[in-house]
Amino acid sequence: MITSMELKVLNALDDLEDLIQNSKKVLGKVLLSEEVLLDYIDRIRTLLPEEVHQAKWLSKERERLIREAQQEAERMLSEAREEVKRLTDESELTRQAKESAEEIIAQAKRVAREIKSGAADFADEILGQLEASLNKSMSIIGKAREELHQSKSN
Known part of the structure; x- marks a missing residue:
């Protein structure tokens, strides 16, 4: 209908x-x-349908989340580098600082990947739902147009 x-x-x-x-x-x-x-x-x-407008918003929101994740990762990397630099002057602490910095860097990279992956998965799920909804709408529109053309022919 x-x-x-x-x-x-x-x-x-x-x-x-x-x-x-x-x-x-x-x-x-x-x-x-x-x-x-x-x-x-x-x-x-x-x-x-509102879904089309939501898809546009979701695309922008996904990009914003990715951008924020990258900024957070860069901030964490910068902090880790500063921490390494501060600790390099001390011999035993230097070794410990490098290990700590590597852990922080690895953690920052993991967090950034997780945030980016989560944002991409979320956007993909919403866009998939939108695609299904639009496909259904297009099918209905096609059938309606076909019915209109058939009724014009009769």
Whole structure:
């Protein structure tokens, strides 16, 4: 069954199709007003499911999380290097400092990988759900258009 939102999208696409078919043609090209086309794009964009808007947000959020993870890893690496430098002047402490710094660096790298992997997995899961939802919507739209074309033929 077609939802009201899907019907509105179909109507907007049908209106745009009619506009193109009934527009003035010059040398085999269709002349359309930029303002009219932009209005149709805005109209269709507002009719898109919330999942599309969420996907865009998720993509930006994923990038932000990755960027933050990299910054945190760099901060931790910088702190580890500073700690190593401070401790290198002392003989026995130098060896211990190097071990400690290596542990901190390894831990920072593990944390960064985990954060990056988690953000990527989260975004992939949401995008997969969105893809499934959009595929379903596209299938419904295709069937509805097919029904419209069949009813026009009868």
